[in-house]
Amino acid sequence: MTAADWFSSPDDATTRLAATGYLADPATATTAYLAGALQKPLLVEGPAGVGKTELAKAVARASGAELVRLQCYEGLDEARALYEWNYKKQLLRIQATQATGDAATWDETHDDIFTEEFLLTRPLLTAIRREEPTVLLIDEVDKTDVEVEGLLLEVLSDFQVTIPELGTVAAVRRPFVVLTSNATRELSEAVKRRCLYLHLDYPDAEREREIVSSQVPDLDERVAGQLVATIARLRELELKKAPSIAESVDWARTLIALEIGDLDDKAVADTLGVVLKHASDHDRAVRELRLRK
Numbered sequence: 001m002t003a004a005d006w007f008s009s010p011d012d013a014t015t016r017l018a019a020t021g022y023l024a025d026p027a028t029a030t031t032a033y034l035a036g037a038l039q040k041p042l043l044v045e046g047p048a049g050v051g052k053t054e055l056a057k058a059v060a061r062a063s064g065a066e067l068v069r070l071q072c073y074e075g076l077d078e079a080r081a082l083y084e085w086n087y088k089k090q091l092l093r094i095q096a097t098q099a100t101g102d103a104a105t106w107d108e109t110h111d112d113i114f115t116e117e118f119l120l121t122r123p124l125l126t127a128i129r130r131e132e133p134t135v136l137l138i139d140e141v142d143k144t145d146v147e148v149e150g151l152l153l154e155v156l157s158d159f160q161v162t163i164p165e166l167g168t169v170a171a172v173r174r175p176f177v178v179l180t181s182n183a184t185r186e187l188s189e190a191v192k193r194r195c196l197y198l199h200l201d202y203p204d205a206e207r208e209r210e211i212v213s214s215q216v217p218d219l220d221e222r223v224a225g226q227l228v229a230t231i232a233r234l235r236e237l238e239l240k241k242a243p244s245i246a247e248s249v250d251w252a253r254t255l256i257a258l259e260i261g262d263l264d265d266k267a268v269a270d271t272l273g274v275v276l277k278h279a280s281d282h283d284r285a286v287r288e289l290r291l292r293k
């Protein structure tokens with residue numbers, strides 16, 4: 001359990017995250033630092049494509065830690081999140097024991113098949129048991145059913161997991177935990193209480209330009225400015241799916257590929273499909289931005 005695995009200050013977080021390609025604003029860097037220093041899970045909430053998942057990956061890269069990811073979905077259960085017993089293998093062992101004619105008692109068999117060898121470890125248990133620095137990413141936690149949060153609580157509050165047949169497994173080294181949520185539903189107060197909270201939103205124009213330029217260095221600076229300004233205007237429209245940072249980066253790559261040196265209305269209209277993925281959004285943008293074809 002060492003906080004030394006992570007960041008030594010907010011500035012250190014900024015610098016080291018940037019070195020791995022993640023440009024954090026001051027609030028993000030500070031919270032990332034605190035999550036490591038206080039060894040508290042970090043809940044990151046915000047719309048799709050603002051860098052929630054990437055933050056966890058960047059913390060892992062910046063610290064040389066391994067990323068263990070639990071992707072949440074509707075119907076996720078304990079067997080997929082924590083551990084399950086390998087029934088097939090257990091059954092084979094029972095049959096094999098019977099076949100040898102050894103009169104093993106049930107107690108002996110039971111002690112034999114509920115051991116490490118028959119345990120299938122899922123992400124939460126994997127992260128708890130690792131002895132090397134680990135970032136545990138619990139991604140899109142709002143997609144699970146509320147019951148799963150009960151499961152997360154034991155892990156997040158005590159950093160331990162109880163397996164009835166084996167006993168309690170406590171973390172030797174606390175993972176850096178990042179939970180992400182698109183806020184499609186409210187998480188329970190109990191989960192929130194255990195976490196530090198960060199609301200991530202779309203970056204301001206300057207930061208977005210830095211992100212785009214760092215990932216697509218060949219993009220002309222003036223075009224980069226036009227690009228982020230247009231993206232910002234699109235995000236103000238009532239769209240089904242506002243363009244995310246990933247789409248800004250894709251757009252930049254598109255402009256390079258097409259050798260577009262000026263993002264005028266025609267260029268925007270011609271390449272809008274890279275940024276907007278719904279016909280109705282497309283129509284709305286053409287109308288509201290008064291794009292000429």
Ligand SMILES: Nc1ncnc2c1ncn2[C@@H]1O[C@H](COP(=O)(O)OP(=O)(O)O)[C@@H](O)[C@H]1O
Nearest residue numbers: 021022023048049050051052053054211245246
């Ligand atoms: N601060 C950032 N610095 C660099 N790249 C970023 C940043 N935020 C987002 N990105 C880029 O945007 C993409 C989408 O981010 P992601 O983390 O997948 O979004 P979500 O919030 O939906 O989890 C990432 O692949 C990454 O390339």
Ligand SMILES: [Mg+2]
Nearest residue numbers: 052053054180
């Ligand atoms: Mg994500």
